[in-house]
Amino acid sequence: MLNLLTDPNLRWILLGSMLLGLSGGVIGTFSYLRKQSLIGDTLAHAALPGICIAFMLTGVKSVGLFLVGALLAGAAATLSVTLITRYSRIKPDAAMGIVLSLFFAVGIVLLTRIQHSSYGNQSGLDKFLFGQAASMTSSDLYTLGGVALLLVIACGLLYKEFKLLCFDPGYGRGLGFPMGLLEQLLLGLTTVAVVVGIQAVGVVLVAALLITPAVSARYWTDRLGVMTVLAGLFGALSGAAGAWISSGVSQLPTGPISVLAATACFVASVLFGPRRGLAAKLLGRRSARRRWLAESAGVAARANIQAAMQATAQAAVLTDGQANVHDNAHPNVHSAAHANERGASV
Amino acid sequence: MTNRNRNVPPLAVSGLTVAYRKKPVLRDVTFEIDERQLVGIIGPNGAGKSTLIKAILGLQPALSGEALIYGKPYKVNRKLVGYVPQRESVDWDFPTSALDVVMMGRYGHLGLFRRPGARERELAMDCLDKVGMADFAHRQISQLSGGQQQRVFLARALAQDATLYFMDEPFAGVDAATEKAIVTLLNELKRNGKTVLVVHHDLATVADYFDSVLLLNGEVIACGPTETTFTPERLQQAYGGKLAFVARSEREPAGAAGNGR
CATH class of the missing domain: 1.20.5 (Single alpha-helices involved in coiled-coils or other helix-helix interfaces)
Incomplete structure (x- = not known):
């Protein structure tokens, strides 16, 4: 615990994990309430080919560039899901399953090609994709902090609009709000949260940072505002727990431990939530x-x-x-x- | 609202055609609604009643035709329109209170970014009071009965302070007390100079509740005052002759609406 605060490297990891958990929890609340919990998973898997292509084109490993690639790939993925559900009888969950695995397959193919050829400095790309919080540097932390701030501000400013989007989008459109635009914005923000999360917990686990804190928070409150704050708090605590435990015990990965911590928090919520919990x-x-x-x-x-x-x-x-x-x-x-x-x- | 021309009808629909897939659900729908009318939209399942409302509100794209709200497109006069969607259209387990839902009716007036404040809260409370739900303001919405949820939706539409209202089956699955509360509210709206279009299914109460009816089955069968339009022949036409029409029992004639049953 002590070395967490004194060792600058570990401090970055701690702060970074907390910021990640915070942004995941806040933005995840809205995805969960829109019944699109799996969209995070889809975006994460879709990010893989996007990041690979960004790396192949530039040969540079930078979160900013990866973010652009992942955003574009994420947009392509969500667009595919929307098109499939609109022009066929396929339901969103099936459409997400198809798109998610397609993009992931393409991503793995590209990644294999990168590893077997002479693209710039490719070492560590797989670590980035499959999560290693320990590889975070101070500049990554600035990116993370910026992203977390952006997400919190956006959700604060557009709180009422996002609430309407989650509860009754048709009514919102009737009131004259640009619901399509708001939906795209929320998806974009989700992609951003996912992409910065990938570095710490990896493509496969990042969805947990969005879903689990939000679901846990729902057990403690009947108010959206409180739920959003709680989800952010639970996410941050999970991140902190992950960083702390993995720093104390050697050979433990930060990201997966954070996910385990979030799940423990979820179990506690299911058991002891004041009204919805099992005990109550x-x-x-x-x-x-x-x-x-x-x-x-x-x-x-x-x-x-x-x-x-x-x-x-x-x-x-x-x-x-x-x-x-x-x-x-x-x-x-x-x-x-x-x-x-x-x-x-x- | 002040510069509204008295001669302009609240709603004028002309040549409206809507298709979900290849087959049009609504064909060349044309009608006009007069001011201060309670209008029942009547027709069998799949007649396109909800689709009509959604197309007028721009929630469902139309192949052709237009709908004018007080002589102008919906986009221009949007603030004059209140909408009560079907109750099942939302997830009532959403983490929010009845008062919060009613305040959503003010969101359109607030515009982007601005948060509802004390004024909106007060207005929303008034609207909840009007539908007899003031005591339930802070209840989480899943803890309300179906009828109470319907009233919350009505209060939300009231909070919009519109002059033309669309209600999609407000009477569906509510008990007698709520039905009566809704009818009272409809008549109060009418007294205050509002126009209300209601998708309605209970043929037995049509004559009691509505001044005018719009008989719909893919196209307009008839539109006009209830006494002259809501006739067995027209109904047979609207329901494709399959309706085993139950002659209305000798209840009070139209005009007694508001006293309910």
Whole structure:
């Protein structure tokens, strides 16, 4: 823990992982609520050929360049998904599956070609693609910080528009908001978050940074604003946990540990979320059952008492009938008082 | 709103044709709606009722024809139009409260970037109150019943403060109390000079609720005052003769709308 704060290298990794988790959580909230959790996965896999092509064209390993390549490839991938779903009966999940694997296959082919030929300084490209937070440098951190800031500001400014986009896009279009543009913007922001995340956790795991914190956050709140903040917080904490644990124990990779930490957070949320969590549900059901039993017991008791009262009244009428012969008032008063007493005890 | 010409109808649709795939769903739809009318859009399933509304609102591209809102295209007079979509069109498990949903009705007036504030909140509360939902303002929307959700949608449309309203099956799957609340609201809107088009399915209540009807089945079968338009012959025509028409029981005639059942 101590060396995390003193060793500048480790400090970068810690900060970088936290910023990554933060941006993933914030932007992931919106993808999750749009029921497009898998779009992150699609974008991540689509980024692979984009990054490879960017590297082949320039021969330089730089996050900025990779970002451009990944953005273009991501745009191509989401466009393909949109076209497939619009012009066929194929549902989005199937379309994403097709596009995701196609782009990934192309990416792997390109990567293999890069590795077997003489493209510039290609060493470390695979590490970038499959995630190694330890390879982050201070300049990467600036990129990350900038991206995180951009994402948070964009989501803050367009909070109301994104909310509308997630909840009721048709209505938003009716109100005159450029919903298509907002959708593209959200996709673009998601791509940015994914691409910067790839470096730390890799193409395969980066989707977890978008989905898991957002789903966990949903368990703790019924308000979108709080959910967004919580998701960012959970993401940042997962990133920090990943950096901390992997720095303490040698031979542990940061990215996958972050994902494990995020999943632990998710499990805790599922179990202990205040209203939606399993524990709350079980407790709620139990107390409802107890209340119901008490209530129905009360009803039964009241019914018993009523029956008893009726019996007493009948008895009174009987005794009344007999008593009528010699004395009018006395037994009647007595049984009424008796009934009253019972009534009061209810 | 001030410079609105009295003679311009709130809605004039001419030659509107819409196709989802190859086959047109709506063919050459032409009609006009007068001001201060409650209009029922009636027709069998697949007649294109929702499609008509979506095409008018630009949510569904049209092959040809146009829809004018107070004499101008929808894009120009968008702020005059309120829309209540079908309740099932959204995910009610969304993390938001009833009040938040109603405030969305103000988003169009706020424009980009600006956040709703105290004024919007107050207005939204008023609208919730009008539909009898003030006590549920801070409830998460999944914890509302179907009828309550419908009322929240209505309140959101009210918050838009429009003059022409489109409602897509507001009566679908709601209980008698909500139905009555909606009818009361419709009549209040009418009294305030608004025009409301409602996609409606219950033929038995059409004469009670609406001043005019638009009978639709891929094309306009008839459009006009309920008394003269909502006739068994026309209905048979609209429903393709397959309708086992149940003669309306001897309830009060049209005009008694608002008293409900």
